[in-house]
Amino acid sequence: MVSTKASDCHTIGGCYGVRGKKLQRQYKDYLSDFKEWKHKPHAKQWLIFPENITSKLSIDETALSKGELYKIITNKKARGKKGSIVGIGAKVEPIIEQLLKIPASKRGQVKEITLDMANSMKTIARKCFPKAIQVTDRFHVQKLTLEALQDIRIKHR
Template identity: 75%
Template sequence: MAGFYGLNGKKLQRQFKDYLSDFKQWKEKSHAKDWLLFPENIGKQLSIDEVALSKGELYTIVTNKKAKGKAGSIVAIIAGTKAEDVSGELLKIPNSKRNKVKEITLDMANTMKLIAKTCFPKATQVTDRFHVQKLALDALQDIRIKHRWEAIDQENNDVKDAKNNNNTYTPITFSNGDTLKQLLARSRYLLYKTQANWTTKQKIRAQILFEQFPDIRKAYVICQKLRTIFNNRLITKAVAYTKLAKWFKEVEDSGFKAFNIVANSISLNYQSILNYFDNRSTNAAAESFNAKVKAFRAQFRGVRNVEFFLFRLIQIFA
């Protein structure tokens, strides 16, 4: 705007902050860095998540799902993620309002579960399905990365041997032009997708990858079975319980250490994960809101003044 009107940008920014925006008269300014509460925005369905505002400093944000990331979304912004600190601020909201909450979506962090239990005791906790799936996908990627490091190490040794014997090293290439190292590096994104969403080149690469590494194929199938359980909208909570039990058994039989860790994490959050199948609620609203906060932060090239950033944020979303 300053450039369009031929003004000094920094001076215009100072004028906006000090005189045009009502920032100096903001009543919550004194405690904005620590907590901001908007009880009037509480709804029956909430989401709770963490976001980094400045220099990696984390804030816990509670949002109303009904607002869909628009005005009235923010219920609370509280510095830090420590359960007792966040709960201490949220408990300032009257019981009558907090007891209206029927459902709260969250990730698998124990601190978030404790905050939800303490502050919204009548709300059903729903663990976000995408966090569950991400754990399984991370385990799959760990297997791929392990093979990639082995391929890099093997190639380095082959290059050294070729030099010692005064030979030129020529890596083996597959039918699609990939070397083993390239095959493992370039397969990263196709493993996140379902087979139906693979491009023609990804189908060819996946076929070669699974032929060379049967364990990656086995791990990929396990991930897709978990995705199918969540994607099937005809599955009831009771059926989901049975299918997840069968998935656990398959994970145990697979022998993959990383997947056993995933299975143990899921078992500790079993009930809240199954609660997803009641209303198919996810934490996507919170993740979407976090993305908006990050975009807002990037638009202004970072956060120099946290209070002013929060002031602008609540003008739009609270």
């Protein structure tokens, strides 16, 4: 039976008696096309994939490395699979600058954008996708509601 489970370099290296870090470096430096990747010069600041834009997008923030927060714009239709990422970046201004280079007609296709209540997310949505309806994601609404309910409970003790 063929396994479809993903394995990291440390696991694969362990099977062949090679240190995981060395296998990872060998792959990056020699086997992959990383050195010729067209996005490499600006990948630490931003990545934009306009071909992944659909009518429903979402924006969220996540810490990927060293506690640095990245804003990630995703295509909801792709459900986290290939073609999910529309844009990613550490700072709001470069993301907005690059998204605005996408033709307005393409950005105008976005009808709905789901985001949390952070002002940076609202700024990206408003400037880059002005025709889209902004929907606050239910996780943050539920969190705020539960916090407010807890405050009321504490006051009534």
